[in-house]
Amino acid sequence: xxxxxxxxxxxxxxxxxxxxxxxxxxxxxxxxxxxxxxxxxxxxxxxxxxxxxxxxxxxxxxxxxxxxxxxxxxxxxxxxxxxxxxxxxxxxxxxxxxxxxxxxxxxxxxxxxxxxxxxxxxxxxxxxxxxxxxxxxxxxxxxxxxxxxxxxxxxxxxxxxxxxxxxxxxxxxxxxxxxxxxxxxxxxxxxxxxxxxxxxxxxxxxxxxxxxxxxxxxxxxxxxxxxxxxxxxxxxxxxxxxxxxxxxxxxxxxxxxxxxxxxxxxxxxxxxxxxxxxxxxxxxxxxxxxxxxxxxxxxxxxxxxxxx
Numbered sequence: 317x318x319x320x321x322x323x324x325x326x327x328x329x330x331x332x333x334x335x336x337x338x339x340x341x342x343x344x345x346x347x348x349x350x351x352x353x354x355x356x357x358x359x360x361x362x363x364x365x366x367x368x369x370x371x372x373x374x375x376x377x378x379x380x381x382x383x384x385x386x387x388x389x390x391x392x393x394x395x396x397x398x399x400x401x402x403x404x405x406x407x408x409x410x411x412x413x414x415x416x417x418x419x420x421x422x423x424x425x426x427x428x429x430x431x432x433x434x435x436x437x438x439x440x441x442x443x444x445x446x447x448x449x450x451x452x453x454x455x456x457x458x459x460x461x462x463x464x465x466x467x468x469x470x471x472x473x474x475x476x477x478x479x480x481x482x483x484x485x486x487x488x489x490x491x492x493x494x495x496x497x498x499x500x501x502x503x504x505x506x507x508x509x510x511x512x513x514x515x516x517x518x519x520x521x522x523x524x525x526x527x528x529x530x531x532x533x534x535x536x537x538x539x540x541x542x543x544x545x546x547x548x549x550x551x552x553x554x555x556x557x558x559x560x561x562x563x564x565x566x567x568x569x570x571x572x573x574x575x576x577x578x579x580x581x582x583x584x585x586x587x588x589x590x591x592x593x594x595x596x597x598x599x600x601x602x603x604x605x606x607x608x609x610x611x612x613x614x615x616x617x618x619x620x621x622x623x624x
Contacts, residue, residue, distance in 0.1 A: 320550070322347035322394065323543055325361050326372035327354050329506070331420070335384050335498035336372040339391050340533030342489055343398040348538040355442035360540045362582060364547075365610050366600035368574070370581035375543055377550020378608050382584075385413060385613040386595065388491055401491040406594075409491055410615065412484075415469075416495035422465040423502050426510060429455035446580050457509065467513050470500075470520060477519035482526065489527060497527045547606045555590040555597055555609070564591045564619060571622040574598060574612050584610060585622065 322340070324347055326333035340347050352361045358369040364380055365373060374381040374390055381390045388401040402409050424447070432440055432452060444452060473496055476484050484492040503510045504524070514521060558565050567588050574596060575583040586600040589609060596619055598610040 320377065321542070321546060322391075323350055323375040323538070323546060324348070324372055325350045325352050325364070325375065325543070327351055329354070330371045331423075331498040331502040332370075332384060333372045334501050335494050336374065336387050337532040337535075338494045338497060338527070338530060339384075339388060339401050339491075340535070341531040342401060342494065343391060343395050344533055345391070345395060345398070346534040346536070348536050348542060350538055350540055350543060355439055356445075356582070360543070363602040364543060364600075364608060365582075366574075366584035366586040366598055368576075368582050368584040368610075368612075370576065370579075375546060377546050378552040378606075379550075380608050380610045382610060382612045383617075384495075385615060386611045388494075389594075390611070399488060399490070401494065403488075403490045404485050404492060412492045412495050413615075416499055419466075419469045419496075419499045420502075422462045422469075423499060423507065423510075425450065425455055425459070425462055426457070426466075426507050427502070428452060429457040429459070430507070430509070448580060463510070463513065466503075466510055467516075470513060470517055473500075473523075474517040474520050477523055483523065489530060493523075493527055497524065500524055544603055544606075547602060547608060552607075552609055556592050556595065558590050559592060562591055562593075564588070564596075567591075567619070567621055572598070573620050573622055575618050575620075577616050577618055584612070586610065588619070591619070 322345060324336055326336065326349060352358050352371060356369055361373055362369050365382060368382055372387065374387045376390060376394060381387050392400050392402055428450060481487055483489045484496060503514055558568055568590065570588055572588045573583050573585050584598055586598040589597040589599045594614055596612045596614060596617065598612065600608050600610055602608050
């Protein structure tokens with residue numbers, strides 16, 4: 317069963333890891349957790365992905381899925397009979413995904429303001445490298461504008477829940493709820509100074525408890541060896557067709573780099589296997605003689621041709 321096991325490479329204090337775990341809970345899946353380091357270097361996950369070191373990363377056999385955008389799609393395909401993560405349609409899903417990413421910005425700044433003085437030099441240097449656009453010297457724990465931004469975002473969630481349905485998109489939890497829940501989890505778990513804002517929204521707090529009650533599926537902690545075993549023994553998904561009118565079609569078969577636009581989570585290098593409007597598939601060799609297919613979203617990820 318090594319090839320069909322769900323292996324999530326992650327660390328628990330990340331709200332993005334929490335989103336992936338909540339997907340497991342929504343669908344009632346069994347999965348294995350391989351903990352990656354919180355700071356670089358991350359040699360195992362970087363080998364698996366071709367150089368990307370963000371969290372979380374989902375592995376199913378020889379296929380490696382980057383970002384919760386691709387993870388949600390992989391899980392819905394893996395378990396087509398359970399509750400679906402993506403039910404709102406591509407544009408609506410993308411809108412909520414991007415909305416939650418924007419909410420992350422004031423929460424990130426709040427966390428950096430509160431905790432950076434408590435971090436050791438290596439951890440602080442890593443976070444400055446990951447978030448190069450943040451001025452760490454000007455962050456204030458009690459910034460009034462940032463608190464107002466958080467209230468504005470959460471007020472929108474409260475308004476959506478006031479429409480009389482139990483979850484953001486209807487009677488059943490789905491990806492809309494998961495993307496928002498991960499951000500609110502960050503407040504509950506690490507930002508107590510923002511909890512008074514949360515507590516002014518009763519529908520939000522009730523919804524948060526309903527989401528928390530979904531759990532995280534059946535988790536088993538494991539070591540990195542299971543990843544290499546799955547890579548050797550597991551299947552690989554069929555590749556998507558690359559449309560003739562795709563502007564990157566001429567790069568298929570050539571070496572490319574893939575980088576993240578929003579933060580420095582490392583860049584991945586490998587051979588471009590396929591590309592369409594939603595995904596880029598990169599071929600890498602994490603261990604000698606064993607190939608992996610690494611699936612990146614098109615949203616927020618940039619592809620460049622490696623000069624010969």
